[in-house]
Amino acid sequence: MEPAFWHKRWADNQIGFHQAQVNPYLQTHWPTLGLAPGARVLVALCGKSLDMLWLAAQGYRVLGVELSRRAVEDFFAEHGLLAQVTQHGGFEVWRSDEVELWCGDVFALRAEDLAGCAGVYDRAALIALPGPMRERYMALLSEQLPAACRGLLVTLDYDQGLIDGPPFSVPDAEVRTGFAGWRLDEVEAREILDESPKFLKAGVESLVERVYSVRR
Template sequence: MENAWLARWREGRIGFHRDAPHPALRRHWPGLAVPAGTKVLVPLCGKSLDMRWLARQGHPVLGIELAPEAVEQFLAEGGEPVSRYRQAGFEVCRQGSVELWRGDVFHFHIEQAAEIGAFYDRAALIALPPATRQRYAFHLAQLIPPGARGLLVALTRAPGEEQAGPPFHVSEAEVRELFAPNFRLTLLARGEPEAGSGFREHVWALVRRGPLDEA
């Protein structure tokens, strides 16, 4: 699966990329009341313009992305100076208040996540096959401190196409099963099926549970 995503970026097959910030982010992020200045983790970020939108709301952003093409395109389109360095096995590029860590999200650990206080997932969960999603949900929980909030956008596929992907079909029931042990979940919205694709998004607010929370 990792090689498949890298091939998509090399070949320019990135129909999943949006040329504007995601409507669900603009609509629902303010309701999370994440304080300005809170660093936001964006796993499997691609070259998403959602990161620039979050930065404009006053958030430092830390994106994690495996494909070098995605990182370089994001930086080139930003048109601002870039600083580069290596840390903990990642190549890190900083442009304004956005820093991109190029590498495997599963190699990003709590030592690097010390300043993170929120997260946004529009492309990570749905990019992962079923066998990897449980690992991802647990890993994300280890990176997010108690009380931290996040926004998750998942999608379902039309009946009969549930096994296709990526992006993969992730039902509302699976989201609850994956994240409820470590997060409080609120379903914020169900989108209408997208014409021509059959995709239907569902949007969630998540709050990391603390040690005294009951599942």
């Protein structure tokens, strides 16, 4: 996925991946991680997700990373948040209280940028990327996040040959290979095909959403 693809999706308001409510997996499983309030949490390819507000409300410091400036602007405008905007390397950084959104390329993140991150949350980043970019993304998290980082990962698993992504299918075996240095525990799996007309129309016979607890 080239940057132009995502910029156009946001410009055309083709953002079906955006959820109008806080993700229930986050609300159910995040408290089980035992992450202390005040910890910094990375949310990559964050869009304007309400999940970031939920994390901040639980006392966490959120570091969202998003390519689209439109998404960043919308997040602050839609919630009436006044942002202080600064520059950090190749990122435009928007700050308001416990939320920072870094507008730029997630692959430009360095270890020093993520040094304070004790948590990571991924609902829609990994599944937004095609295969080679997924490998780069998982390598980035494994190489740049601090030791003992923990969090949640949500994936989809379906027959990719029947319909193009995004969202892309990321089978369990690929997740475990890409996060080989992590401890992964599948904490929930749901068949959601009946909730997904686009996949039904394409002839997909199974669409499984998996939730992993991940720990370095």
